[in-house]
Amino acid sequence: MANLPDTPIQDLYPDDFAHCFGCGRDNPDGHQLKSYVRGETVVAHFTPEPHHMSVPGFVYGGLLASLADCHAMATAAAAEMAQSGKAVEGPAPRYVTAALRVDYLKPTPIGVELEIQGQVQEQSERKKVVAVTISAASTVTVRAEAVAVKIPKSMAG
Amino acid sequence: MANLPDTPIQDLYPDDFAHCFGCGRDNPDGHQLKSYVRGETVVAHFTPEPHHMSVPGFVYGGLLASLADCHAMATAAAAEMAQSGKAVEGPAPRYVTAALRVDYLKPTPIGVELEIQGQVQEQSERKKVVAVTISAASTVTVRAEAVAVKIPKSMAG
Numbered sequence: 001m002a003n004l005p006d007t008p009i010q011d012l013y014p015d016d017f018a019h020c021f022g023c024g025r026d027n028p029d030g031h032q033l034k035s036y037v038r039g040e041t042v043v044a045h046f047t048p049e050p051h052h053m054s055v056p057g058f059v060y061g062g063l064l065a066s067l068a069d070c071h072a073m074a075t076a077a078a079a080e081m082a083q084s085g086k087a088v089e090g091p092a093p094r095y096v097t098a099a100l101r102v103d104y105l106k107p108t109p110i111g112v113e114l115e116i117q118g119q120v121q122e123q124s125e126r127k128k129v130v131a132v133t134i135s136a137a138s139t140v141t142v143r144a145e146a147v148a149v150k151i152p153k154s155m156a157g
Numbered sequence: 158m159a160n161l162p163d164t165p166i167q168d169l170y171p172d173d174f175a176h177c178f179g180c181g182r183d184n185p186d187g188h189q190l191k192s193y194v195r196g197e198t199v200v201a202h203f204t205p206e207p208h209h210m211s212v213p214g215f216v217y218g219g220l221l222a223s224l225a226d227c228h229a230m231a232t233a234a235a236a237e238m239a240q241s242g243k244a245v246e247g248p249a250p251r252y253v254t255a256a257l258r259v260d261y262l263k264p265t266p267i268g269v270e271l272e273i274q275g276q277v278q279e280q281s282e283r284k285k286v287v288a289v290t291i292s293a294a295s296t297v298t299v300r301a302e303a304v305a306v307k308i309p310k311s312m313a314g
Binding site for chain 1: 173174176177184185206208211219223224226251253254257259261264311313314
């Protein structure tokens with residue numbers, strides 16, 4: 001995906017789509033996840049806050065699902081932008097989640113930076129299937145798969 | 158589940174397990190979901206805040222996954238407590254999520270109270286499979302399934 005800029009995908013969403021609780025640059029109360037293209041993979045880093053716990057010492061599963069979700073949508077957008085092969089500056093297309101499957105392979109320790117990786121597994125013009133992993137200290141603790149679809153007109157305002 | 162008290166399941170978790178970002182009574186920064194036994198179903202209500210949006214007008218999918226997740230764990234705990242048939246006051250056993258599958262059937266409108274319902278579909282001593290629906294204004298917008306397992310010793314401190 002060498003034709004994409006080194007800008008977080010979420011920063012390329014149009015202003016109307018920049019309020020997402022998980023990744024919107026204009027949501028000061030949200031997680032503000034930032035996903036970058038790195039070769040054929042899309043990568044993000046996130047350090048959960050102490051209050052993002054499930055039980056003491058471990059990250060809340062709902063936060064991990066949220067990170068996988070937003071990162072998968074960014075990965076889908078990047079894949080669409082990369083398709084032409086020509087240099088693209090944006091805007092990034094907005095995908096929304098039709099389905100999300102999260103497998104919690106191991107407890108995810110709190111207090112360390114997480115790495116989230118995404119890769120498109122299948123794609124059509126309207127739909128992408130994205131595989132995501134979340135790692136803590138180089139150990140994959142979560143594996144997820146998301147079905148991303150282009151935002152329907154009913155949601156696009 | 159007539160042998161259970163009319164107390165939110167999450168308020169019956171031991172103090173050590175009351176910090177969850179999604180449903181811990183002792184997490185002031187969290188969502189504090191409260192799940193109640195209603196006959197053979199477990200029910201919760203939650204009104205997302207304006208900042209819990211995905212795109213304007215609609216609830217963030219990661220929050221919906223989080224609500225399904227915590228509610229499913231509470232449903233699993235209730236099912237275990239109900240099993241003896243004898244009056245039980247608590248504590249509620251703590252389950253954690255091994256896998257979560259969320260299908261976003263329709264966009265979920267923001268600004269209305271959501272109803273979350275959970276029912277155990279399959280159960281063994283250590284594991285429960287829980288089906289969850291989330292409805293907005295009586296329309297089911299999300300269907301989820303969670304695999305809940307008794308908290309492993311490695312997470313129980």
